[in-house]
Amino acid sequence: MKTLHCEIDSDGVALITLDDASKPMNVVSADFIDEFIAVIEQVAGDAAIKGAIVTSGKPHFMAGADLNYILGVLGSALTLKQAYEFSQKPSAMHRRLESCGKPFVAALNGLALGGGFELALACHHRVIVDDAKAIVGLPEVTVGLLPGSGGTQRLARMIGVEKSLPILLEGKTVGPSEALKLGLVDRVVPAETLLAAAREWILGTPNPVRLWDHKGYRGNNGLLNPSIVEIMSYRPAQIAAQTQRNYPAPIAILDCLFEGTLLPFDRALKLESKHFARLMCDSVARNLIRTTFVNKREAGKLRRPPQVPKSTVTKLGVIGAGLMGSGIAYVAAAAGMQVVLLDRRLELAVDGRQYSVKLLEKAVQRGKSTQKDAEAILSRITPSADYKDLAACELVIEAVFEDMGVKAEVTAAAEAAIAGTALFASNTSTLPITDLAAASARPGQFIGLHFFSPVERMPLVEVIMGKNTSEETLAKSLDFVAQLRMTPILVNDARGFYTSRVFQTFIHEAMKMLEDGVEPAFIENAARGAGFPMGPLALLDEVSIELPWKIVQQTKEALGAAFVKPCAYGVMQRMLNEIKRLGRRSGGGFYDYPVDAPKRLWTGLAIAFPPELEQPSLQSLERRFLYIQALETARCMEEGVILQAADADVGALLAWGFPTWTGGPLSLIDTVGIAKFTAECEGLAKAHGVRYLPSPWLRERAARGQPFYETPAQAGKAPAPCAA
Numbered sequence: 001m002k003t004l005h006c007e008i009d010s011d012g013v014a015l016i017t018l019d020d021a022s023k024p025m026n027v028v029s030a031d032f033i034d035e036f037i038a039v040i041e042q043v044a045g046d047a048a049i050k051g052a053i054v055t056s057g058k059p060h061f062m063a064g065a066d067l068n069y070i071l072g073v074l075g076s077a078l079t080l081k082q083a084y085e086f087s088q089k090p091s092a093m094h095r096r097l098e099s100c101g102k103p104f105v106a107a108l109n110g111l112a113l114g115g116g117f118e119l120a121l122a123c124h125h126r127v128i129v130d131d132a133k134a135i136v137g138l139p140e141v142t143v144g145l146l147p148g149s150g151g152t153q154r155l156a157r158m159i160g161v162e163k164s165l166p167i168l169l170e171g172k173t174v175g176p177s178e179a180l181k182l183g184l185v186d187r188v189v190p191a192e193t194l195l196a197a198a199r200e201w202i203l204g205t206p207n208p209v210r211l212w213d214h215k216g217y218r219g220n221n222g223l224l225n226p227s228i229v230e231i232m233s234y235r236p237a238q239i240a241a242q243t244q245r246n247y248p249a250p251i252a253i254l255d256c257l258f259e260g261t262l263l264p265f266d267r268a269l270k271l272e273s274k275h276f277a278r279l280m281c282d283s284v285a286r287n288l289i290r291t292t293f294v295n296k297r298e299a300g301k302l303r304r305p306p307q308v309p310k311s312t313v314t315k316l317g318v319i320g321a322g323l324m325g326s327g328i329a330y331v332a333a334a335a336g337m338q339v340v341l342l343d344r345r346l347e348l349a350v351d352g353r354q355y356s357v358k359l360l361e362k363a364v365q366r367g368k369s370t371q372k373d374a375e376a377i378l379s380r381i382t383p384s385a386d387y388k389d390l391a392a393c394e395l396v397i398e399a400v401f402e403d404m405g406v407k408a409e410v411t412a413a414a415e416a417a418i419a420g421t422a423l424f425a426s427n428t429s430t431l432p433i434t435d436l437a438a439a440s441a442r443p444g445q446f447i448g449l450h451f452f453s454p455v456e457r458m459p460l461v462e463v464i465m466g467k468n469t470s471e472e473t474l475a476k477s478l479d480f481v482a483q484l485r486m487t488p489i490l491v492n493d494a495r496g497f498y499t500s501r502v503f504q505t506f507i508h509e510a511m512k513m514l515e516d517g518v519e520p521a522f523i524e525n526a527a528r529g530a531g532f533p534m535g536p537l538a539l540l541d542e543v544s545i546e547l548p549w550k551i552v553q554q555t556k557e558a559l560g561a562a563f564v565k566p567c568a569y570g571v572m573q574r575m576l577n578e579i580k581r582l583g584r585r586s587g588g589g590f591y592d593y594p595v596d597a598p599k600r601l602w603t604g605l606a607i608a609f610p611p612e613l614e615q616p617s618l619q620s621l622e623r624r625f626l627y628i629q630a631l632e633t634a635r636c637m638e639e640g641v642i643l644q645a646a647d648a649d650v651g652a653l654l655a656w657g658f659p660t661w662t663g664g665p666l667s668l669i670d671t672v673g674i675a676k677f678t679a680e681c682e683g684l685a686k687a688h689g690v691r692y693l694p695s696p697w698l699r700e701r702a703a704r705g706q707p708f709y710e711t712p713a714q715a716g717k718a719p720a721p722c723a724a
Helices: 030-046 067-075 079-100 115-122 139-143 149-160 161-169 176-182 191-204 224-243 249-260 265-280 281-296 323-334 347-363 369-381 404-415 433-437 470-481 497-513 520-530 536-543 547-562 568-577 617-639 643-655 665-670 674-689 696-704
Strands: 006-008 013-018 053-057 104-108 123-131 187-189 315-319 339-341 381-384 396-397 423-426 447-449 460-465 487-490
Touching: 006 030, 013 030, 013 315, 013 404, 030 053, 030 079, 030 176, 053 067, 053 191, 067 281, 079 104, 079 115, 079 265, 104 115, 104 191, 115 149, 123 191, 139 249, 139 281, 139 381, 149 161, 149 249, 149 265, 161 224, 161 249, 176 187, 176 423, 187 191, 224 249, 249 265, 265 281, 265 396, 281 447, 281 643, 281 665, 315 323, 315 404, 323 339, 323 347, 323 369, 323 381, 323 447, 339 347, 347 381, 369 381, 396 404, 396 470, 404 423, 404 433, 423 470, 433 447, 433 643, 447 470, 447 674, 460 470, 460 643, 487 643, 497 520, 497 536, 497 568, 536 547, 547 568, 617 643, 617 674, 617 696, 643 665, 674 696
Parallel strands: 013 053, 053 104, 104 123, 123 187, 315 339, 315 396, 339 381, 396 423, 423 447, 460 487
Antiparallel strands: 006 013, 447 460
């Protein structure tokens, strides 16, 4: 067998060890299901076998479903019937395990999540190792699904619906002690006694029967429990408010819990599979799995030049001790690097180091770090005002003011001090890397590394290739991002690159809506309804309207006669020069910020930008926000600014919070259908302006029916039975 092996001791106890040699963690796959069904029948059919222990030969028990395999299934033309059958096979496997007449014990030697924990729930007894890393849970909701192998029904019957809600609706995971308290496991033991404890239970429990299999069993859930009725009366509305009805999985889970606990267990399992099938056939699950898990995990790996040996940065230089530079210094020191944090005056560099001091003080107070570890991180950050201190750095990142002249000065000063083999990177968010590299004596070793603020909470790095950036520089830069345990996307040089360029369409569209007479509160609600984490007018106040205005002016100066005013040009000009409300830091912008009350939209907006009597529909505004960004992303693909759909989608979700339910702007186009999307953009262009016009390239792609992600059928191959 490829995924497990079974040994039987002299007392007739079978030890089933999950150990797929082809993978770093055990996962639920097609091969595993077939092999585990066979071993259940072996245990059930051999009178000499008294029971079985299920454990793992790896450091962890089982990490759940193989998401690459799931994605391959989702990429095919899956019918509801096929999705139902897909769920029913592992569900039937678990049901056979618990009703075969032999005791099964899950000996959890490490984490057990998703399908792995569903297997443990199907066992008659659960023993877990006393290790904080041995977490258990059912996080399927985070990928747009629900536990489809009996997880919702066993959990609800074992611990009750109320206790099940955080685990199922939030994907909450818990450690051994909390799992024992909740009733998710039956015993917590030291690692060295794990198998002995499991074996002892088997020999003392010859014929276990689950609660729900006892004749006359009636649970305390469903309509029999008034508190459950109360939960079901308000929780759907609460979920709708939280998700804006963009995520179907939480409501499906509630339906499973409420309806399933009213039914006999076997009928409840079929109900669960029906709900699972509907989610499997919904685009949200596919989009979430592909972008937030598979593509995010693979980001940067496929584009790294393989001929360049792997490298590590032991000493990093950061020039500019402001918010961005201080954040970069912190994450690098936390990853184990020595960091020189340099500014024009030593006191500024010392102040920048204080950023790390404050972060670490909070981490210690919250129990997320020890004082010893915090002091070790701080000891790796050296403030400086002397470029000579950069001499031993393998990589230097400048994070100074967004000005070509200032950046040219620090580039020359740094290169005069560092080794000839060292790399130099700019943290610019919009200035072309090739233009910045003109100040470098070694443009092949010059690259863009665009971090996002706050750096310690934003896991994305936009890696920007200048025209002269070498393959070796790219490889070493991707290795550096991997050292930081952050996610890279690779972008070719262009003004605004990818993330800043597309993000601007979001805030510009909001300002244009305001100018067109849309109620400001309606604009904000439409953005949040589409799934954006924050309204664009509130976001503009946070960054200050001066920032997008400055970017526009830099673009105007660079492009000259080729410059085209963005749709929000007039609104920005008025807010800055006539109305003089720049944002939160200047006292107010689109919002007022009372000292003793929450922020509120500025009442003067109604005078400055009078609303029309007839307002557009909420859906039309949501579509405008989503489509303008998706269209600009497609333009970036057309121009070669971004080369992979995966990078575009991962970048959009991580950089500015493009709604995760869409999977990203290019996944959105594929979900709508490229032909339909193009036609709807042409309609938007007639109603709102030429910025919505799809290019001939996109029209031709739509005519060919060519999506941005090929399905297995379009690629000319069937999904692998279990891709690694």
